[in-house]
Amino acid sequence: MASEIKNRECAVLKFEGKEVELPVVTGTEGDKALDIRALRSETGLVTIDPGFVNTASCRSQITYIDGERGILRYRGIPIEELVKKSTFVDVAYLLVHGTLPTAQERLDFSSMLNLNSLIHEDMRRFFDHFPQGAHPMHILSTMINAMAAFYPNVDINTTTANIEQSCARVISIVRTIAAFAYKKSIGEPIVYPRHDLSYCANFLNMMFDSPVRPYHISPETVRLLNVLFILHADHEQNCSTSAVRVIGSAQVNLYATISAGISALSGPLHGGANQAVIEQLKIIHKDGDVNKFINMAKDKNSPFRLMGFGHRVYKSYDPRAAIIRKECENYLNRIGSSDPLLETARKLEDAALKDPYFIERSLYPNVDFYTGILYRAMGIPENMFTVMFALARLPGWVAHWREMIGDSTKIVRPRQLYIGRTLQEIGDELESRSSTFLL
Ligand code: SDX
Numbered sequence: 001m002a003s004e005i006k007n008r009e010c011a012v013l014k015f016e017g018k019e020v021e022l023p024v025v026t027g028t029e030g031d032k033a034l035d036i037r038a039l040r041s042e043t044g045l046v047t048i049d050p051g052f053v054n055t056a057s058c059r060s061q062i063t064y065i066d067g068e069r070g071i072l073r074y075r076g077i078p079i080e081e082l083v084k085k086s087t088f089v090d091v092a093y094l095l096v097h098g099t100l101p102t103a104q105e106r107l108d109f110s111s112m113l114n115l116n117s118l119i120h121e122d123m124r125r126f127f128d129h130f131p132q133g134a135h136p137m138h139i140l141s142t143m144i145n146a147m148a149a150f151y152p153n154v155d156i157n158t159t160t161a162n163i164e165q166s167c168a169r170v171i172s173i174v175r176t177i178a179a180f181a182y183k184k185s186i187g188e189p190i191v192y193p194r195h196d197l198s199y200c201a202n203f204l205n206m207m208f209d210s211p212v213r214p215y216h217i218s219p220e221t222v223r224l225l226n227v228l229f230i231l232h233a234d235h236e237q238n239c240s241t242s243a244v245r246v247i248g249s250a251q252v253n254l255y256a257t258i259s260a261g262i263s264a265l266s267g268p269l270h271g272g273a274n275q276a277v278i279e280q281l282k283i284i285h286k287d288g289d290v291n292k293f294i295n296m297a298k299d300k301n302s303p304f305r306l307m308g309f310g311h312r313v314y315k316s317y318d319p320r321a322a323i324i325r326k327e328c329e330n331y332l333n334r335i336g337s338s339d340p341l342l343e344t345a346r347k348l349e350d351a352a353l354k355d356p357y358f359i360e361r362s363l364y365p366n367v368d369f370y371t372g373i374l375y376r377a378m379g380i381p382e383n384m385f386t387v388m389f390a391l392a393r394l395p396g397w398v399a400h401w402r403e404m405i406g407d408s409t410k411i412v413r414p415r416q417l418y419i420g421r422t423l424q425e426i427g428d429e430l431e432s433r434s435s436t437f438l439l
Pocket of ligand 1: 269
């Protein structure tokens, strides 16, 4: 029941003969939230919401998503604008600092990214001890965590100047570690970052250059990587960003916090889906019967899910997927190549979007559905797909960490509803035990 009391909007909760007013707060885009901070003290009740489907964990100024209308904006700017007019470094600055950089701010930020792009040589030797088959996401989370041993601690008590440098360092070094992990996985010598290359060009060069096989940095591939990184840069309170906020709330240093975000992202329900999509498309392409897999995805007795489909927030076509699909088709046409998996993906999408099961549940392609096909065309190996997602999401994680340490010093510690055994239920058991059992 809503009410307008003391000229603020409230919801009135009736419980055990008591009426409790709970304030309703409104966001700048009109979203409303029930502020339940007084709920337990006023009623003794807590709320329960597995997966936090209905729960806002914080107030944030960073990213806005309208899941019904397929809208995604970073600091108020639509992604469609940013992919046309900005680079990933511009967007990283925007997310972390709140506005697009001036020419001078961009120069300073780029210089800080460049000066912080090398990893400590002792850290570089870690790569000699990872097994060749180690998944790059595991290497990435390990190495980012190890940064805490090599670089000054960065937490809520650190000075702003050091926080600035450390945020630039982790956004830059993650790219170097990712490329080194790839070189390690193929047994090639690492390629160091260069001061004369842009963020994305540097990454491609570190990945594909070699002492015996010079790599031609294609401006089109650099543009495309900027677009892909921009589209993945932030997405409000997704699983990995929430992990960053939870870990960071204990005043853990920045590197350990980001390492937790990388670990969360690696899950196949989250960032790991981009690699799972390609693995699934290969199976479906080989089998040839798209409808068989659509039916498997609908079968409640089968654990099979259509990877790259569905989203907690988007109940319409993921705006990122729409851009990536178009870029994918254009890029393959431009390089005169085709990928049979793109045809399979299109058939799968067409079949699913006509199927009542998917329509009723508002299941559409998400950011991961076409990304892998584009990475394949760019020569990125499949075990690096989720690493690409992590590189891109770094500025988002850093922005949320900074917003969180600036906002609240409250540690994240949810309540629970206990449904275990009661003392009465184990009374007999205790009696039957020897007297040595101490309560
Ligand atoms: C990312 O949160 C973010 O913003 C994440 C992300 C970001 O940028 O950070 O956008 C990146 O992680 C994208 C999602 C990548 N994951 C996948 O593609 C994995 C496949 N998708 C699903 O597992 C699922 O859709 C999730 C995990 C993405 C969302 O899960 P929800 O919101 O918990 O939804 P749900 O599992 O409760 O599903 C609701 C219904 C269920 O059916 P019913 O019980 O109502 O009968 O939809 C069904 C589900 O069975 N369903 C699917 C399905 N996804 C949901 N059925 C078949 N195939 C699917 N992919």
